[in-house]
Amino acid sequence: MKKRILLIDDEPEFVELITLRLEANQYEVMAASNGQEGFNKALSEKPDLIFLDIMMPRKNGLELLPQLKQHEQTRLIPVIMLTAKADTRSMLESQKLGATDYLIKPFDSKELLAVIQRYVP
Amino acid sequence: MTLRVLHLEDNPDDAFLIKKSLAQVLDPTIELEQVDHLGAALKRLAQGGIDLVLSDLKLPDSTGLDTFRSLRAHAPHTPVILLTGTFGETQLALEALQQGAQDYLFKHDMTTALLERSVRYAVERKRAEEALREANTRLQELAVLKDELVANVSHELRTPLAITREGISLMLDEVAGPTTDKQKKVLITAQSNIDRLARMINDLLDMSKLEAGKVRLKRARVDLVACVKDVLATFESQATAKGVALRADVPTQEATVYADADKLTQVLTNLIGNALKFTERGHITISVSEGPEDIICKVQDSGKGIAKEHLPEVFSKFQQFGRVAGAGEKGTGLGLAITKGLIELHGGVIQVESEVNTGTTFMFTLPTYSIEALLERQVKDGIQEAVENSSRMSLLLVTCAPESVESVVDHLQALIKSGLCRKDDTTIRTPEGVAVLLPDCDQMGVLSVKTRLVPTIQDWIVHEPMTEGMTLDVGCATYPDDAKGMKELIAWAQQGTTKLNGADTTPSAKRITGAHAL
Numbered sequence: 001m002k003k004r005i006l007l008i009d010d011e012p013e014f015v016e017l018i019t020l021r022l023e024a025n026q027y028e029v030m031a032a033s034n035g036q037e038g039f040n041k042a043l044s045e046k047p048d049l050i051f052l053d054i055m056m057p058r059k060n061g062l063e064l065l066p067q068l069k070q071h072e073q074t075r076l077i078p079v080i081m082l083t084a085k086a087d088t089r090s091m092l093e094s095q096k097l098g099a100t101d102y103l104i105k106p107f108d109s110k111e112l113l114a115v116i117q118r119y120v121p
Numbered sequence: 122m123t124l125r126v127l128h129l130e131d132n133p134d135d136a137f138l139i140k141k142s143l144a145q146v147l148d149p150t151i152e153l154e155q156v157d158h159l160g161a162a163l164k165r166l167a168q169g170g171i172d173l174v175l176s177d178l179k180l181p182d183s184t185g186l187d188t189f190r191s192l193r194a195h196a197p198h199t200p201v202i203l204l205t206g207t208f209g210e211t212q213l214a215l216e217a218l219q220q221g222a223q224d225y226l227f228k229h230d231m232t233t234a235l236l237e238r239s240v241r242y243a244v245e246r247k248r249a250e251e252a253l254r255e256a257n258t259r260l261q262e263l264a265v266l267k268d269e270l271v272a273n274v275s276h277e278l279r280t281p282l283a284i285t286r287e288g289i290s291l292m293l294d295e296v297a298g299p300t301t302d303k304q305k306k307v308l309i310t311a312q313s314n315i316d317r318l319a320r321m322i323n324d325l326l327d328m329s330k331l332e333a334g335k336v337r338l339k340r341a342r343v344d345l346v347a348c349v350k351d352v353l354a355t356f357e358s359q360a361t362a363k364g365v366a367l368r369a370d371v372p373t374q375e376a377t378v379y380a381d382a383d384k385l386t387q388v389l390t391n392l393i394g395n396a397l398k399f400t401e402r403g404h405i406t407i408s409v410s411e412g413p414e415d416i417i418c419k420v421q422d423s424g425k426g427i428a429k430e431h432l433p434e435v436f437s438k439f440q441q442f443g444r445v446a447g448a449g450e451k452g453t454g455l456g457l458a459i460t461k462g463l464i465e466l467h468g469g470v471i472q473v474e475s476e477v478n479t480g481t482t483f484m485f486t487l488p489t490y491s492i493e494a495l496l497e498r499q500v501k502d503g504i505q506e507a508v509e510n511s512s513r514m515s516l517l518l519v520t521c522a523p524e525s526v527e528s529v530v531d532h533l534q535a536l537i538k539s540g541l542c543r544k545d546d547t548t549i550r551t552p553e554g555v556a557v558l559l560p561d562c563d564q565m566g567v568l569s570v571k572t573r574l575v576p577t578i579q580d581w582i583v584h585e586p587m588t589e590g591m592t593l594d595v596g597c598a599t600y601p602d603d604a605k606g607m608k609e610l611i612a613w614a615q616q617g618t619t620k621l622n623g624a625d626t627t628p629s630a631k632r633i634t635g636a637h638a639l
Contacts, residue, residue: 011280017287024296084279086326087272105283106319109290 002028003120006047008038008064009082010056014105018051021109027116035059039067042074048120052099054083054090062093069098078119082107124149124244129162129176129192130204135228139175139204139236146237149244159183159191166196173244174201178210185210189217200247202239204228223247264333271329275322282322286315317453324455328438331462338381338466340502341547342495345376345385345416345487349407352389356397365400367393370408376416378487379495384463391456392420392483398452399481400424415469415486426477435473436461496551501607503558504600513599515567517557518614519578520594529587530554536581540574554593556614567597571619579621593621 005022009015010033019029030045032038036059042050050068054061061081068074078100083090086104094102101115126143130136136155143151154171156162159182165171174196178188192201203214203225214225223243226235289312291297293305300308330336353367360367378385389407396405403423410417427435439454464471468488475481490498500516507514519537521530534555538548541557549556559567575595582588598604598613 011284014280014284014287017284017291020291020296021287024291024294084276084283086276086279086323105279106286106315107283109287109294 002026003048003116004028004030004045005116006030006032006038006041006045006050007082008032008035008041008050008056008061009053010034011053018112021112022116025113035061035064039064042068042077043071046073047077049116050077050079051082052079054081054085054094062090062097065094065097065099080115080119082112123152124172124240125152125154125170126173126175126240127162127165127171128153128155129157129159129174129180129188130155131157131177131180135177135204135206138228142231142233142236143240145233146240149241151240157181159188163191163195166192166199171196171199173240174199175204175240176201177204177206178213179206185213186217186220189220189222193221198247198251200243202226202243204231268329268333268335271325275326278322279319282315282319286312286319289315321453321455324453324459327459328455328462331459331466336384336463336466338384340379340381340499342377342549343380343382343385345378345380345409345418346371347375348382348385349389349409349418352386352393353407355390356393360397360405363397363400364402365397366404368404368406370406372409372411376409376411377489378416378467379490379498380467380487384467388460388463388485389418389420391460392485395452395456396420396422396424396481396483403480411489412486415488417484417486419482419484421480421482423480426479426481427473427475428477429475432473432475436471492550493552496549496556496611497607499547499549499558500556500611503560504605504607504610506560507600510561512561513563513602515559515562515564515570515597515599516610516614517559517567517571517574517595517597518551518611519554519556520551520596520615521554522592522594523590529585529591532585532587533578533581536577537574540577541570546570562599564599564602567599571595571597575619575621582621591622595619595621 005027007015007018007022007029009018009031012033015031015033019031022029030041030047032041034056038050038052039059041047052061052065061083065079065081068077068079075098079098081091081094081099081102082105083102084105091102100119103111103115128136128139128143130139136157140153140155143153154165156165157180159180162174162176166174174192176188176192178185180188183191189201189203192199200223201217201221203210203217203222205211205214205225206228211225211227214222218225223246224239226239289308292300293308293312327336349369349371353369356367393405393407400422401424405420405422408419408421436457438458461471464485464487469486471483471485473481473483503514503516519533521533530550534548534550537555537557541548543559545560546562547558549558557570559570562570578593578595582591582593594615596614596616596618598610600610603613604610
């Protein structure tokens with residue numbers, strides 16, 4: 001069965017291209033454009049892995065992350081931060097809040113696929 | 122123009138003389154107010170409107186430099202002229218000049234002309250100082266804005282870059298339909314320049330942080346030899362492909378420096394990457410050697426070299442002066458500037474020597490510290506960190522007496538290290554033993570670490586024959602509870618409260634002696 005990935009990012013063009021890439025690699029992709037929608041989708045869809053942006057309107061990534069990690073039904077889903085924020089503080093903060101890994105934009109899609117492989121083989 | 126002058130003088134005769142002299146000054150017109158003690162002067166200054174203070178140093182409620190310091194503290198922007206009566210006071214006044222007084226006048230040979238000139242100059246000079254101060258404040262604000270701008274712009278650029286890169290990558294991988302070899306070649310060029318742009322953003326951010334003094338080093342004991350070998354390994358395949366030999370000319374033993382390992386890796390990566398970029402054949406040799414006060418590292422290549430006239434600008438930003446790089450990663454023009462900044466942050470220096478068509482050598486130094494200085498330095502940094510995080514920091518010292526064999530202390534250090542739980546706790550060799558730095562750890566915390574370590578250490582000295590005749594002293598201290606200064610904290614921990622006796626020829630004699638204030 002195809003692994004299911006939830007992409008939470010407010011940049012539609014970014015979502016479009018990453019979706020193309022992931023689908024080409026036999027993943028099923030769902031997308032949400034803000035934190036609130038992301039939380040709802042995580043609950044209803046139960047994805048195998050979540051890519052989470054930090055800077056988003058209506059609940060940013062660092063606000064959503066602890067919610068995902070505390071909720072009984074989502075806390076075991078690996079969350080990979082996928083963000084343009086390259087500062088150490090955001091990285092440490094994400095790690096503290098329970099993020100599984102951290103990818104900085106721009107990245108090589110090989111890295112992206114390797115990360116998925118690592119956490120949902 | 123009217124100048125409001127406050128005259129501070131407790132001697133009525135002197136006060137009268139000044140009043141008379143100032144009455145003759147016509148331009149600027151002077152409005153004089155006189156008070157006879159410091160308290161009254163400070164009160165008057167607090168009400169505002171005073172343009173200049175003339176002050177005696179010896180007053181009923183204050184004498185000497187304290188008088189000037191109080192005036193300056195209460196009205197930092199008001200110029201002060203000191204009036205002195207004795208040679209001793211004149212010496213003090215000279216000192217006050219260095220601390221910001223505008224001028225001083227010797228009471229006994231003061232003339233109206235002299236007073237007038239001094240008053241006028243004092244006001245003018247102070248005005249210029251104030252203007253300079255304002256300009257400086259404005260510049261500092263601008264510098265902060267610039268840093269924020271760089272940080273924000275770098276961040277904003279990343280998302281479009283990510284989209285562009287992924288778009289190209291999708292076409293290259295033919296996810297969006299087949300591409301011809303010719304098209305692929307074009308796309309690869311585009312992609313490698315997107316990557317170059319991304320590197321530039323990283324370098325710009327690094328440079329901006331360095332210039333703003335915002336880079337904080339996470340120092341620890343680092344073996345430069347191991348660091349060099351690690352970095353060399355990452356360049357191995359690239360060098361082989363180019364046909365350039367990578368050589369390491371390093372000592373067999375460790376070359377320990379107190380440095381930030383990540384930043385050192387960045388420095389070595391920059392220098393070796395740079396050498397490889399400009400070397401088409403021959404070799405790149407990295408050597409590490411130990412000088413009396415520092416460790417010297419050289420990165421030497423047999424590349425095309427740098428023309429003499431360009432050498433002084435090698436470390437400037439955005440200088441690439443016609444050295445055409447071969448295939449591979451293109452530079453950002455910031456690498457060497459960042460490298461220099463990082464080395465200097467570590468207290469080292471970096472230099473370059475080069476001869477066209479023969480090669481280039483970059484040489485940098487890193488200061489070595491005596492064991493003693495290293496401990497002091499690390500405790501100092503630990504305290505600094507505790508201050509910044511408004512947290513506590515504890516120090517645990519295990520002192521061996523008499524001074525022990527190196528290998529015994531090595532063993533002891535390994536033993537203590539294995540008994541620590543937190544990643545941030547570090548063990549340091551000291552002249553007499555081992556120290557443990559425990560960041561974010563209070564008095565109770567360090568006592569529990571001590572309680573945990575003592576039985577292990579005791580067990581060890583009982584069974585280790587090399588500890589014969591040795592006494593161990595275990596003590597601890599916590600910042601800021603026990604001491605606030607670095608030396609005081611170390612001294613406090615040195616007054617160990619638990620003594621452990623080393624191996625004895627008679628097995629029954631092993632015991633803990635001394636007070637057990639655990």
